[in-house]
Amino acid sequence: MRTRAIVTATTLAASAAFAAPAAAQAAEPQPVTPALAVSRATEAIGAHGAAFAAAGSDTFAQRGVLVEKSGASHVHLDRAYRGLPVIGGDVIAHLGSSGALSAVTKTQRAPLTLSAVPTLSAAKAAGAAARALGGTATPGASTTLAVDALPATPVLVWRTVVTVPDPAGGDGVTHVLVDAHTGKVVDKWADVHTVEGSGTGYNVGTVPLDTTKSGSTYQLKDPVRGGTYTTDMNNRRIGQGTLFTDADNVWGTGTLSNDQTVAVDAQYSVAETWDFYLEKFGRSGIAGDGKGSYNKVHYGNRYNNAGWSDTCFCMIYGDGDGTTFGPFTSLDVGGHEMTHGVTSRTAGLVYSGESGGLNESMSDIFGTLVEFHSNNTKDVGDYLIGENIALDHTPLRFMDDPSKDGSSAKCWSSNVGNLNVHYSSGVGNHAFFLLAVGSGAHTVNGVAYDSPTCNGSTVTGIGNDKAGAIFYKALTTYMSSGTNYAQARTATLNAARDLYGTGSTEYNATAAAWSAVSVG
Incomplete structure (x- = not known):
């Protein structure tokens, strides 16, 4: 996989060129709707094509729109060149309340001029x-x-x-x-974004489940959360699996001899992740459209992994080999996999190079925040990734010092983009831990951490809620498919500015956290 050059988001200075025409300024202000925001973004591309690296052969289609209370808007558009989709060509137009273009987020460096005719069939x-x-x-x-x-x-x-x-x-x-x-x-x-490694079959204890009654039986299908459901693959790898049903609406026994036990864990993880995104950010489901996904449990034979697939819009969970690993249906893994879906429906971070490391990091970060938000007594929140997967409870990754797993990068270097995405994710994980908790020694929920910095600095954390809000807004508003770590710093600073103000404690802490992992 290739190393990508750093291309920062283009910030546009205020100038006459970006001011609205006098006639538009004099008009009565319009309520900013998503449709108006898209119209303004399209006009901005026509007027300021160079800022978007746009060519005459380009067309743009809406991916997502966010309108702030102030009337400012952020319009994410996918690019096509001569009718062909452009990987890494998506742009985000950032517009003020008046409709004036203030900044552009993009990865593509220059307008496309290549031929669209292949010589290979x-x-x-x-x-x-x-x-x-x-x-x-x-x-x-x-x-x-x-x-x-x-x-x-x-x-x-x-x-x-x-x-x-x-x-x-x-x-x-x-x-x-x-x-x-x-x-x-x-x-x-x-296609399946996997957790590197495997985990034990812990279960979340006795938990409430929203199910669906069909005739005289109950289905493990959540009518409250978009119809999300769980199927039994019965150790197969092909197909959708069989929907779990039950006669008395009491699911599982807490033992692995009962096939429903891991289904309970998977279904509960989805519910907790759904609730986290809804309560913290107002996001209803993975795609933000209120529609559910589904889980495939007992996937494959002794399968040591879990994953998210865009193709089926579903999560898969293996049972593990029973020797080193148990079932992968842990709470933070569920949050991790669903976040891959959120990322695919927002920034669309390409799963290779630095953008792939960021993709994995976002899943680690929000899987961790789901674990804290759930407040489940059987799985207390921590900054250890997949700690309940290995039978000896060795975590897959450590957010306070990613290098403790022997493979992950805790500091950025020009080689980071060449690492496996599960290891390059360490840079983002480390930055988040420093932002949320801080550098040095800390004990959280009985777990001791000691987070170093790459520049010898001291970083003071701002807490999970504020750090999570900054990273979520950056992911959904300021990151595009090819975002690398330098651009992620810019994206989170933009988010911190929007949420808390330039020069605020939160803004300065965000800058300090990235500098502390050598992203400056």
Whole structure:
């Protein structure tokens, strides 16, 4: 996977060029609706194409809109070039209450000028991808043209899907970008965003569950939270699984000999994650549309993993091998996987390079915050990732000092983008811990932490709620698909400014936390 050059968000200075025309200023102010915000953003692209790296062959389609109480708006748009989707070409237009363009967030460096005509056929590209990965073309998957704008020199690519055999029992579905002229693999990322490692089958104790009654039986389907449900894969890897049902609405026994036990953990994790996002940020479900996803438990045979898949809009949970790992249905893992879905529906962080590390970091951060928010007596909140997965309770990752796992980066370097995304995530995890808790020795809920800084500084934390609010706003408002760590610093500072003001304690702490992990 390639290392990406740092491209910061473009901040536009106030100037006559960005002022609204006099006639518009004199008009009565309009209530800012999402539709008006999109219209203004579209006009801004036409008037200030260079700020968006826009070419005459580009078109833009709405991905998401956020309108502030002040009337300021943030419009996230996907780009197409000559009708082809542009990976890393999405932009966010930041507009003041009057509609004036104040800033642009983008990854693409310059307007596209490349030819949109491939010299390699789709079939040959799919074959090249399968050979390069040692897999086979995924049945039913199409091979389509796109432009990859993430490299310094954009590339016309065929986007295809390859299934790679996985000895652990996973589906091994991988998205692959193939140069449409040379047949070389340009980039690849997993369809299932996995937790690296596995976990024990702890259960969350006796918890309330919202279920659905159908005739004389009950279904493990939550009517309160978008119809989210859980299915039994019965150790299979193909298909949707069988919906769990029960005669008396009393699910599981707390023992692994009962197949419903891990289903309870998975369903409860989804409910707690849903409630966290709704109560903290007003977000209803993964996509923000009130629609539920679903869980597949007992996935694969002795499968040591859990994951989120955009394809099925679902989570998968393996049972573990029973020797080193148990079932992956832990509370923070559930929050982690659902957050991959939130990320895919907002920033869309590409799952490779530094953006992939940020993708994993966001899931670790919000999975941790779900654990704290749940306040479950069987799984007290901590800054350890997947601590209930391994049978010996060794965490997969440590947020206070990511290097303690032996592989993760606690400080940014130019090599971070070359690491596995589960290890490059350490930079973001460390920054968040410093922002929330602070540097040095701390004990939280009985767990001792000692967080170093990479620059020898001392950082004072501002707490989970404020740190979480800053990172959520940054993810959903200021990050785009190719955001790297330098841009993440800018995004969180923008979020801290919006929430608490430039120069506030929260703003300064955000800057200090990133500097402390060598992102400056």
